[in-house]
Amino acid sequence: MTETATRAATILPGTTATGAQTTLGVMGGGQLGRMFVQAAQAMGYFTAVLDPDPASPAGLVSHFHIQADYLDEQALAQLMQRCSAITTEFENVPAAALHTLGAHRPVAPGARAVAIAQNRIQEKQFFNRCGVATAPWAAIESEADLAAVSDALLPGVLKTARLGYDGKGQVRVASRAALGEAWRQLGAVPCVLERMLPLVDECSVIVARGWNGQTVHYPLQRNLHRDGILAVTEAFEGNLPYPGVNRALDAAKTIADELGYVGVLCVEFFVLADGSLVANEMAPRPHNSGHHTVDSCDLSQFEAQVRTLAGLPLVAPRQHSAAVMLNLLGDLWFDGEGRARTPAWAEVLALPGAHLHLYGKLQPRPGRKMGHLTFTAASAVEVRATAARAAALLGMAPW
CATH class of the missing domain: 3.30.470.20 (ATP-grasp fold, B domain)
Known part of the structure; x- marks a missing residue:
């Protein structure tokens, strides 16, 4: 099931017929949000950023910076009130917040795509359903999953299913004993084990x-x-x-x-x-x-x-x-x-x-x-x- 939404009209830059300035919003205030804001402003849009960091790179250069948690209901309402459409600058913005925004404003990418990218298990399942090859892998969510891992997946890389980026939440493992130790060191959270390939x-x-x-x-x-x-x-x-x-x-x-x-x-x-x-x-x-x-x-x-x-x-x-x-x-x-x-x-x-x-x-x-x-x-x-x-x-x- 896809998530494509219909659009009533193109959102043009500049001033609207009522004298308001067209504003685009972004969830997240890092460097990717900053460069989105700069591109939008160069084209004539006003911009609004929702990010809890008072010194966020995007917030510092945006017309509006809503300094709040991504799930703050009042902050989400303010972002919707200001913006004609809303995007995100990193995949760890809560998908639930995008779902809330998407009920009232065009949001791209949508909550479903972001939710899949936030979870390596769902992401690999989705790739495989699309016919896109991945390294051989297994989900490890319990002691039973750990015991059932095939020896063919070793040596491998154990990765947390959520919140891992820039090499964080990853451990190389060469044996079943090392795998069990690594999984527990990572907090016994849901993980993906990928076979190391040449x-x-x-x-x-x-x-x-x-x-x-x-x-x-x-x-x-x-x-x-x-x-x-x-x-x-x-x-x-x-x-x-x-x-x-x-x-x-x-x-x-x-x-x-x-x-x-x-x-x-x-x-x-x-x-x-x-x-x-x-x-x-x-x-x-x-x-x-x-x-x-x-x-x-x-x-x-x-x-x-x-x-x-x-x-x-x-x-x-x-x-x-x-x-x-x-x-x-x-x-x-x-x-x-x-x-x-x-x-x-x-x-x-x-x-x-x-x-x-x-x-x-x-x-x-x-x-x-x-x-x-x-x-x-x-x-x-x-x-x-x-x-x-x-x-x-x-x-x-x-x-």
Whole structure:
């Protein structure tokens, strides 16, 4: 059963006939919300953010910041009163809040899609129902499930079903004894055990799907993770020289269609040694690996989010430059002795094709995403060389 909703009319930017300013809302105030807000404002919309953090990156730049819990009834009512349509910037916004909002306003993505993405068990079941391959897996929700795990799933990775991201809530296990110990260390909460596979690469594909079912997509992106956190994304022709990787696009479109999805959707894949693909997870929102689209494409993933939410025309994005994106973690704000420092922005910005994006977070911490740095150039060779030079200047590991 899909969740596609009908729309009465396109939500145009600017001032309405009654003199009110059209406002779009976003649940969540992190960097993804900030970039959505900036894209919406550039197009002439007012914006409202609901987020409990008084210093949320999106709240700091939005016209309205409703500082409250995501399930606060008065806050949800205020967001509905202000906004013509509402989106979300991260998948851990309670699906129940989106369901409440969706009863009164267009909400994209809908509560069902977000609820599936919030639970790895439901997500993998959904992928498999769509005919999208995943690593062999089993749900572990009880001692009986633990005892019934097949030896064929070991060695594997145990992941909490909920709230795991950026490598959190994951433990590698090589034996049944290690599996049991890891499950209990994770609190004996519902988990997914995935068999470890011979991986050679990682990639992601981002699609945008409108209320009418029209879908556009961005080129496949090659990703490198370190300690479970995205470190580098490469986006240029020939970045994934494996047979069959183009099937990722078909898989992502199938997932979006089966969900009746509206909005921007990212699906992450592992590339196996034989060149085949297995889906890892989906993100019902713009994605870290798509940040380069702000600088390398004529339609960024955030403008696509605005267009899908508001029912504006979707056009196929065109990538005009080869791109490499570097994630900027809080580690860069400290030297090898743990002393605070300022990263070498002047030297980095002297490099050709450098685009610095800092998120306005007030406190750097190791592992915290503080910003990203995108390089664009006419060729893959040029952009990779320049990005490598920037990484060296910042003290980042080469790749």
